[in-house]
Amino acid sequence: MNISIIKIGGNVIDFPAKLEEFLFLFSRFPGKKILVHGGGIMATKFGESLGVMPEMVDGRRITDKETLDIVTMVYAGLINKQVVAKLQGLKQNAIGMTGADGNLIRSDKRPVKTIDYGFVGDIKEVNVDLIQMLLDKDIIPVVCAITHDKKGQLLNTNADSIASELATNLSKNHKVNLYYCFNKSGVLIDEHNDNSIIPMINEEIYAELKKENVIHSGMIPKLDNAFAALNKGVNFVWIGKAENLLLAAKGKLSGTTIEKHRYDLY
Numbered sequence: 001m002n003i004s005i006i007k008i009g010g011n012v013i014d015f016p017a018k019l020e021e022f023l024f025l026f027s028r029f030p031g032k033k034i035l036v037h038g039g040g041i042m043a044t045k046f047g048e049s050l051g052v053m054p055e056m057v058d059g060r061r062i063t064d065k066e067t068l069d070i071v072t073m074v075y076a077g078l079i080n081k082q083v084v085a086k087l088q089g090l091k092q093n094a095i096g097m098t099g100a101d102g103n104l105i106r107s108d109k110r111p112v113k114t115i116d117y118g119f120v121g122d123i124k125e126v127n128v129d130l131i132q133m134l135l136d137k138d139i140i141p142v143v144c145a146i147t148h149d150k151k152g153q154l155l156n157t158n159a160d161s162i163a164s165e166l167a168t169n170l171s172k173n174h175k176v177n178l179y180y181c182f183n184k185s186g187v188l189i190d191e192h193n194d195n196s197i198i199p200m201i202n203e204e205i206y207a208e209l210k211k212e213n214v215i216h217s218g219m220i221p222k223l224d225n226a227f228a229a230l231n232k233g234v235n236f237v238w239i240g241k242a243e244n245l246l247l248a249a250k251g252k253l254s255g256t257t258i259e260k261h262r263y264d265l266y
């Protein structure tokens with residue numbers, strides 16, 4: 001089976017017109033598909049309105065008890081259910097899920113090393129049978145950034161990592177394409193110039209551009225997840241603008257394609 005995993009983040013979700021447009025394009029996306037969403041911007045705003053200030057380290061949210069409650073309400077509640085309702089309105093039979101639902105994604109609380117991330121989960125197991133069952137029935141999983149430890153504890157897990165792990169686990173039995181949609185045209189040479197797209201990136205170019213600080217902040221975990229997926233058997237990984245999703249699906253140049261190692265280093 002060919003499966004497409006499509007991820008959207010806070011920069012699309014937080015703008016109603018962009019979200020509507022994206023969901024319309026998603027509804028037109030052909031074949032078996034899964035939507036993974038974050039919503040970090042909304043969680044930050046909602047937290048701040050309740051006096052809970054965000055703390056991020058390397059693109060990951062430090063998640064204390066109050067923050068876990070907030071992200072659960074925002075990701076698993078408001079965003080997930082609104083997205084599912086909108087997809088139903090577009091005649092897409094979507095089902096909203098956290099990692100706890102049907103034991104979809106089990107994770108371990110990240111061990112404390114130099115930093116205590118709190119209730120943040122690192123993914124250990126994906127219930128691929130459940131996804132297979134849903135896709136076989138033409139039901140579209142809409143997966144949010146909340147997982148569980150199977151001992152009763154919910155955990156906050158970066159949505160880029162969820163998309164990458166779902167893709168990797170499904171690629172053992174299927175041909176999987178992974179699309180990271182965000183607010184820019186792709187990985188850029190100048191992040192303020194949407195025309196400066198790097199059409200293809202491999203790990204050598206990535207290392208170089210990271211050293212030069214051309215690639216930084218949220219793009220680092222995104223690319224780490226993208227390369228991890230490709231190296232573990234995912235067929236195709238793309239990073240680009242949400243509105244170019246269908247162009248990417250048709251193989252038209254529109255964003256950044258992740259490439260495997262091309263050269264041996266002597």
Ligand SMILES: Nc1ncnc2c1ncn2[C@@H]1O[C@H](COP(=O)(O)OP(=O)(O)O)[C@@H](O)[C@H]1O
Nearest residue numbers: 009010011182186187188191214215216218219
């Ligand atoms: N070279 C680069 N090209 C594009 N974006 C970059 C680059 N370097 C850093 N970024 C930043 O990474 C961000 C994307 O990461 P993130 O905010 O985590 O995405 P998402 O919207 O999926 O949550 C961009 O909005 C941009 O500010």
Ligand SMILES: CC(=O)N[C@@H](CCC(=O)OP(=O)(O)O)C(=O)O
Nearest residue numbers: 009010038039040060061145159
């Ligand atoms: C542990 C961790 O950092 N979790 C993320 C999950 C949401 C997310 O990934 O949202 P975007 O895709 O919108 O960035 C967070 O709470 O910000």
